[in-house]
Amino acid sequence: MRPHLPWLCQGDIFSDAPIVDIAAQGTGGLEASLIYGPAILITHDCAMDKPDKDGNPRVQHFQLVRLRSMSALPQDRRGNLKGGRAKVPPFEAMYVGDVGDLGESFILLSDPYFLPAGYFAPGFVDYRGHAEADPQVTNYITPLLNDSRIGRLEEDQIQLLRRKIIAFWTRMDVI
Structure with a gap:
Protein backbone atom coordinates (compact mmCIF):
# COMPACT_ATOMS: atom_id res chain seq x y z
CA MET A 1 0.00 0.00 0.00
CA ARG A 2 1.23 3.46 -0.87
CA PRO A 3 -0.17 6.91 -0.05
CA HIS A 4 -3.23 7.97 -2.01
CA LEU A 5 -3.19 11.01 -4.27
CA PRO A 6 -5.48 13.99 -3.55
CA TRP A 7 -7.66 12.98 -6.52
CA LEU A 8 -9.57 9.73 -6.98
CA CYS A 9 -7.75 6.85 -8.66
CA GLN A 10 -8.53 3.25 -9.42
CA GLY A 11 -7.08 1.26 -6.53
CA ASP A 12 -7.80 3.84 -3.81
CA ILE A 13 -8.35 2.15 -0.45
CA PHE A 14 -11.13 3.49 1.79
CA SER A 15 -11.20 2.62 5.49
CA ASP A 16 -14.84 3.45 6.06
CA ALA A 17 -16.88 3.14 2.85
CA PRO A 18 -20.58 2.34 2.77
CA ILE A 19 -21.07 -1.32 1.84
CA VAL A 20 -24.42 -2.73 0.82
CA ASP A 21 -24.67 -6.15 2.43
CA ILE A 22 -27.37 -8.45 1.06
CA ALA A 23 -28.11 -11.77 2.73
CA ALA A 24 -30.49 -14.55 1.73
CA GLN A 25 -33.40 -15.01 4.15
CA GLY A 26 -34.81 -18.44 3.41
CA THR A 27 -36.07 -19.37 -0.03
CA GLY A 28 -36.44 -16.32 -2.23
CA GLY A 29 -36.15 -13.72 0.51
CA LEU A 30 -33.47 -11.10 0.89
CA GLU A 31 -32.39 -8.76 3.62
CA ALA A 32 -30.29 -5.70 2.83
CA SER A 33 -28.27 -3.68 5.29
CA LEU A 34 -25.81 -0.85 5.04
CA ILE A 35 -22.54 -1.28 6.88
CA TYR A 36 -19.33 0.73 6.78
CA GLY A 37 -15.94 -0.80 6.28
CA PRO A 38 -12.85 -1.05 4.11
CA ALA A 39 -13.22 -1.11 0.33
CA ILE A 40 -11.24 -0.49 -2.85
CA LEU A 41 -12.33 1.74 -5.72
CA ILE A 42 -12.20 -0.27 -8.95
CA THR A 43 -13.77 2.27 -11.33
CA HIS A 44 -11.17 2.98 -14.02
CA ASP A 45 -9.59 6.46 -13.95
CA CYS A 46 -10.75 7.35 -17.45
CA ALA A 47 -14.38 6.61 -16.47
CA GLN A 60 -22.83 8.83 -11.83
CA HIS A 61 -21.63 5.80 -9.84
CA PHE A 62 -18.38 4.49 -8.45
CA GLN A 63 -17.70 0.76 -8.37
CA LEU A 64 -16.05 -0.68 -5.28
CA VAL A 65 -15.21 -4.07 -3.81
CA ARG A 66 -15.12 -4.89 -0.14
CA LEU A 67 -11.67 -5.36 1.36
CA ARG A 68 -11.65 -8.57 3.38
CA SER A 69 -9.32 -9.90 6.02
CA MET A 70 -7.20 -12.91 5.05
CA SER A 71 -7.90 -14.34 8.52
CA ALA A 72 -11.48 -15.07 7.33
CA LEU A 73 -10.13 -17.64 4.86
CA PRO A 74 -9.13 -21.24 5.64
CA GLN A 75 -5.35 -21.62 6.01
CA ASP A 76 -4.90 -23.47 2.69
CA ARG A 77 -6.77 -20.76 0.72
CA ARG A 78 -4.70 -18.05 2.43
CA GLY A 79 -1.51 -19.80 1.34
CA ASN A 80 -2.71 -20.26 -2.24
CA LEU A 81 -3.85 -16.66 -2.59
CA LYS A 82 -0.72 -15.21 -0.99
CA GLY A 83 1.56 -17.54 -2.97
CA GLY A 84 -0.03 -16.44 -6.25
CA ARG A 85 -0.04 -12.74 -5.39
CA ALA A 86 1.44 -11.70 -8.76
CA LYS A 87 -0.53 -14.16 -10.91
CA VAL A 88 -3.82 -13.60 -12.69
CA PRO A 89 -5.37 -16.92 -11.58
CA PRO A 90 -7.44 -17.21 -9.52
CA PHE A 91 -9.45 -14.68 -11.50
CA GLU A 92 -11.99 -13.98 -8.76
CA ALA A 93 -9.67 -13.13 -5.85
CA MET A 94 -6.71 -10.81 -5.40
CA TYR A 95 -4.26 -10.68 -2.51
CA VAL A 96 -3.80 -7.04 -1.47
CA GLY A 97 -1.31 -7.42 1.38
CA PRO A 112 -18.64 -5.55 -6.62
CA TYR A 113 -21.11 -2.88 -5.64
CA PHE A 114 -21.91 0.66 -6.74
CA LEU A 115 -22.18 3.91 -4.81
CA PRO A 116 -23.83 7.00 -6.22
CA ALA A 117 -21.10 9.51 -7.04
CA GLY A 118 -23.01 12.13 -5.05
CA TYR A 119 -21.99 10.38 -1.81
CA PHE A 120 -18.49 11.81 -2.34
CA ALA A 121 -19.73 15.14 -3.79
CA PRO A 122 -17.01 14.87 -6.47
CA GLY A 123 -15.64 17.99 -8.03
CA PHE A 124 -12.79 18.89 -10.31
CA VAL A 125 -9.76 20.42 -8.59
CA ASP A 126 -6.69 21.91 -10.24
CA TYR A 127 -3.55 20.04 -9.12
CA ARG A 128 -1.11 21.52 -11.61
CA GLY A 129 2.27 21.56 -9.96
CA HIS A 130 1.61 18.39 -7.95
CA ALA A 131 4.57 16.02 -8.38
CA GLU A 132 2.36 13.23 -9.79
CA ALA A 133 0.02 15.39 -11.88
CA ASP A 134 0.07 15.01 -15.64
CA PRO A 135 1.16 18.35 -17.19
CA GLN A 136 -1.53 17.85 -19.86
CA VAL A 137 -4.31 17.54 -17.27
CA THR A 138 -5.62 20.64 -15.54
CA ASN A 139 -8.32 19.20 -13.26
CA TYR A 140 -8.74 15.94 -11.39
CA ILE A 141 -11.89 14.44 -9.88
CA THR A 142 -11.67 14.81 -6.12
CA PRO A 143 -13.99 13.68 -3.31
CA LEU A 144 -15.21 16.76 -1.47
CA LEU A 145 -17.16 14.74 1.15
CA ASN A 146 -16.85 11.36 2.89
CA ASP A 147 -13.22 10.81 1.97
CA SER A 148 -11.89 8.01 4.17
CA ARG A 149 -9.01 6.97 1.89
CA ILE A 150 -6.00 5.59 3.70
CA GLY A 151 -3.85 4.64 0.72
CA ARG A 152 -3.92 2.97 -2.64
CA LEU A 153 -2.67 -0.14 -4.34
CA GLU A 154 0.89 -0.24 -5.64
CA GLU A 155 1.22 0.32 -9.41
CA ASP A 156 1.96 -3.37 -10.10
CA GLN A 157 -1.16 -4.31 -8.11
CA ILE A 158 -3.29 -1.90 -10.18
CA GLN A 159 -2.00 -3.50 -13.38
CA LEU A 160 -2.77 -6.95 -11.95
CA LEU A 161 -6.23 -5.77 -10.86
CA ARG A 162 -6.99 -4.64 -14.41
CA ARG A 163 -5.88 -8.00 -15.81
CA LYS A 164 -7.92 -9.87 -13.21
CA ILE A 165 -11.04 -7.81 -13.98
CA ILE A 166 -10.75 -8.69 -17.67
CA ALA A 167 -10.05 -12.34 -16.91
CA PHE A 168 -12.84 -12.65 -14.34
CA TRP A 169 -15.56 -11.21 -16.58
CA THR A 170 -14.41 -12.73 -19.89
CA ARG A 171 -12.52 -15.85 -18.72
CA MET A 172 -9.70 -14.72 -21.03
CA ASP A 173 -6.30 -13.74 -19.66
CA VAL A 174 -4.72 -10.69 -21.25
CA ILE A 175 -0.95 -10.79 -21.56
Whole structure:
Protein backbone atom coordinates (compact mmCIF):
# COMPACT_ATOMS: atom_id res chain seq x y z
CA MET A 1 0.00 0.00 0.00
CA ARG A 2 1.23 3.46 -0.87
CA PRO A 3 -0.17 6.91 -0.05
CA HIS A 4 -3.23 7.97 -2.01
CA LEU A 5 -3.19 11.01 -4.27
CA PRO A 6 -5.48 13.99 -3.55
CA TRP A 7 -7.66 12.98 -6.52
CA LEU A 8 -9.57 9.73 -6.98
CA CYS A 9 -7.75 6.85 -8.66
CA GLN A 10 -8.53 3.25 -9.42
CA GLY A 11 -7.08 1.26 -6.53
CA ASP A 12 -7.80 3.84 -3.81
CA ILE A 13 -8.35 2.15 -0.45
CA PHE A 14 -11.13 3.49 1.79
CA SER A 15 -11.20 2.62 5.49
CA ASP A 16 -14.84 3.45 6.06
CA ALA A 17 -16.88 3.14 2.85
CA PRO A 18 -20.58 2.34 2.77
CA ILE A 19 -21.07 -1.32 1.84
CA VAL A 20 -24.42 -2.73 0.82
CA ASP A 21 -24.67 -6.15 2.43
CA ILE A 22 -27.37 -8.45 1.06
CA ALA A 23 -28.11 -11.77 2.73
CA ALA A 24 -30.49 -14.55 1.73
CA GLN A 25 -33.40 -15.01 4.15
CA GLY A 26 -34.81 -18.44 3.41
CA THR A 27 -36.07 -19.37 -0.03
CA GLY A 28 -36.44 -16.32 -2.23
CA GLY A 29 -36.15 -13.72 0.51
CA LEU A 30 -33.47 -11.10 0.89
CA GLU A 31 -32.39 -8.76 3.62
CA ALA A 32 -30.29 -5.70 2.83
CA SER A 33 -28.27 -3.68 5.29
CA LEU A 34 -25.81 -0.85 5.04
CA ILE A 35 -22.54 -1.28 6.88
CA TYR A 36 -19.33 0.73 6.78
CA GLY A 37 -15.94 -0.80 6.28
CA PRO A 38 -12.85 -1.05 4.11
CA ALA A 39 -13.22 -1.11 0.33
CA ILE A 40 -11.24 -0.49 -2.85
CA LEU A 41 -12.33 1.74 -5.72
CA ILE A 42 -12.20 -0.27 -8.95
CA THR A 43 -13.77 2.27 -11.33
CA HIS A 44 -11.17 2.98 -14.02
CA ASP A 45 -9.59 6.46 -13.95
CA CYS A 46 -10.75 7.35 -17.45
CA ALA A 47 -14.38 6.61 -16.47
CA MET A 48 -14.09 9.23 -13.71
CA ASP A 49 -12.29 12.11 -15.38
CA LYS A 50 -14.88 13.18 -17.97
CA PRO A 51 -16.75 16.46 -17.43
CA ASP A 52 -20.34 17.05 -18.51
CA LYS A 53 -21.31 20.05 -20.67
CA ASP A 54 -21.26 22.29 -17.57
CA GLY A 55 -17.79 21.18 -16.52
CA ASN A 56 -18.97 18.98 -13.64
CA PRO A 57 -17.96 15.33 -13.21
CA ARG A 58 -20.03 13.12 -15.52
CA VAL A 59 -19.56 9.94 -13.47
CA GLN A 60 -22.83 8.83 -11.83
CA HIS A 61 -21.63 5.80 -9.84
CA PHE A 62 -18.38 4.49 -8.45
CA GLN A 63 -17.70 0.76 -8.37
CA LEU A 64 -16.05 -0.68 -5.28
CA VAL A 65 -15.21 -4.07 -3.81
CA ARG A 66 -15.12 -4.89 -0.14
CA LEU A 67 -11.67 -5.36 1.36
CA ARG A 68 -11.65 -8.57 3.38
CA SER A 69 -9.32 -9.90 6.02
CA MET A 70 -7.20 -12.91 5.05
CA SER A 71 -7.90 -14.34 8.52
CA ALA A 72 -11.48 -15.07 7.33
CA LEU A 73 -10.13 -17.64 4.86
CA PRO A 74 -9.13 -21.24 5.64
CA GLN A 75 -5.35 -21.62 6.01
CA ASP A 76 -4.90 -23.47 2.69
CA ARG A 77 -6.77 -20.76 0.72
CA ARG A 78 -4.70 -18.05 2.43
CA GLY A 79 -1.51 -19.80 1.34
CA ASN A 80 -2.71 -20.26 -2.24
CA LEU A 81 -3.85 -16.66 -2.59
CA LYS A 82 -0.72 -15.21 -0.99
CA GLY A 83 1.56 -17.54 -2.97
CA GLY A 84 -0.03 -16.44 -6.25
CA ARG A 85 -0.04 -12.74 -5.39
CA ALA A 86 1.44 -11.70 -8.76
CA LYS A 87 -0.53 -14.16 -10.91
CA VAL A 88 -3.82 -13.60 -12.69
CA PRO A 89 -5.37 -16.92 -11.58
CA PRO A 90 -7.44 -17.21 -9.52
CA PHE A 91 -9.45 -14.68 -11.50
CA GLU A 92 -11.99 -13.98 -8.76
CA ALA A 93 -9.67 -13.13 -5.85
CA MET A 94 -6.71 -10.81 -5.40
CA TYR A 95 -4.26 -10.68 -2.51
CA VAL A 96 -3.80 -7.04 -1.47
CA GLY A 97 -1.31 -7.42 1.38
CA ASP A 98 -1.05 -5.54 4.65
CA VAL A 99 -3.64 -2.77 4.99
CA GLY A 100 -3.23 -0.93 8.29
CA ASP A 101 -5.37 -2.19 11.16
CA LEU A 102 -7.12 -4.74 8.93
CA GLY A 103 -3.84 -6.58 8.39
CA GLU A 104 -3.41 -8.92 5.45
CA SER A 105 -6.29 -8.43 3.05
CA PHE A 106 -7.84 -9.58 -0.22
CA ILE A 107 -10.73 -8.68 -2.52
CA LEU A 108 -13.29 -10.72 -4.45
CA LEU A 109 -14.14 -9.42 -7.91
CA SER A 110 -17.35 -11.46 -7.72
CA ASP A 111 -18.65 -9.05 -5.08
CA PRO A 112 -18.64 -5.55 -6.62
CA TYR A 113 -21.11 -2.88 -5.64
CA PHE A 114 -21.91 0.66 -6.74
CA LEU A 115 -22.18 3.91 -4.81
CA PRO A 116 -23.83 7.00 -6.22
CA ALA A 117 -21.10 9.51 -7.04
CA GLY A 118 -23.01 12.13 -5.05
CA TYR A 119 -21.99 10.38 -1.81
CA PHE A 120 -18.49 11.81 -2.34
CA ALA A 121 -19.73 15.14 -3.79
CA PRO A 122 -17.01 14.87 -6.47
CA GLY A 123 -15.64 17.99 -8.03
CA PHE A 124 -12.79 18.89 -10.31
CA VAL A 125 -9.76 20.42 -8.59
CA ASP A 126 -6.69 21.91 -10.24
CA TYR A 127 -3.55 20.04 -9.12
CA ARG A 128 -1.11 21.52 -11.61
CA GLY A 129 2.27 21.56 -9.96
CA HIS A 130 1.61 18.39 -7.95
CA ALA A 131 4.57 16.02 -8.38
CA GLU A 132 2.36 13.23 -9.79
CA ALA A 133 0.02 15.39 -11.88
CA ASP A 134 0.07 15.01 -15.64
CA PRO A 135 1.16 18.35 -17.19
CA GLN A 136 -1.53 17.85 -19.86
CA VAL A 137 -4.31 17.54 -17.27
CA THR A 138 -5.62 20.64 -15.54
CA ASN A 139 -8.32 19.20 -13.26
CA TYR A 140 -8.74 15.94 -11.39
CA ILE A 141 -11.89 14.44 -9.88
CA THR A 142 -11.67 14.81 -6.12
CA PRO A 143 -13.99 13.68 -3.31
CA LEU A 144 -15.21 16.76 -1.47
CA LEU A 145 -17.16 14.74 1.15
CA ASN A 146 -16.85 11.36 2.89
CA ASP A 147 -13.22 10.81 1.97
CA SER A 148 -11.89 8.01 4.17
CA ARG A 149 -9.01 6.97 1.89
CA ILE A 150 -6.00 5.59 3.70
CA GLY A 151 -3.85 4.64 0.72
CA ARG A 152 -3.92 2.97 -2.64
CA LEU A 153 -2.67 -0.14 -4.34
CA GLU A 154 0.89 -0.24 -5.64
CA GLU A 155 1.22 0.32 -9.41
CA ASP A 156 1.96 -3.37 -10.10
CA GLN A 157 -1.16 -4.31 -8.11
CA ILE A 158 -3.29 -1.90 -10.18
CA GLN A 159 -2.00 -3.50 -13.38
CA LEU A 160 -2.77 -6.95 -11.95
CA LEU A 161 -6.23 -5.77 -10.86
CA ARG A 162 -6.99 -4.64 -14.41
CA ARG A 163 -5.88 -8.00 -15.81
CA LYS A 164 -7.92 -9.87 -13.21
CA ILE A 165 -11.04 -7.81 -13.98
CA ILE A 166 -10.75 -8.69 -17.67
CA ALA A 167 -10.05 -12.34 -16.91
CA PHE A 168 -12.84 -12.65 -14.34
CA TRP A 169 -15.56 -11.21 -16.58
CA THR A 170 -14.41 -12.73 -19.89
CA ARG A 171 -12.52 -15.85 -18.72
CA MET A 172 -9.70 -14.72 -21.03
CA ASP A 173 -6.30 -13.74 -19.66
CA VAL A 174 -4.72 -10.69 -21.25
CA ILE A 175 -0.95 -10.79 -21.56
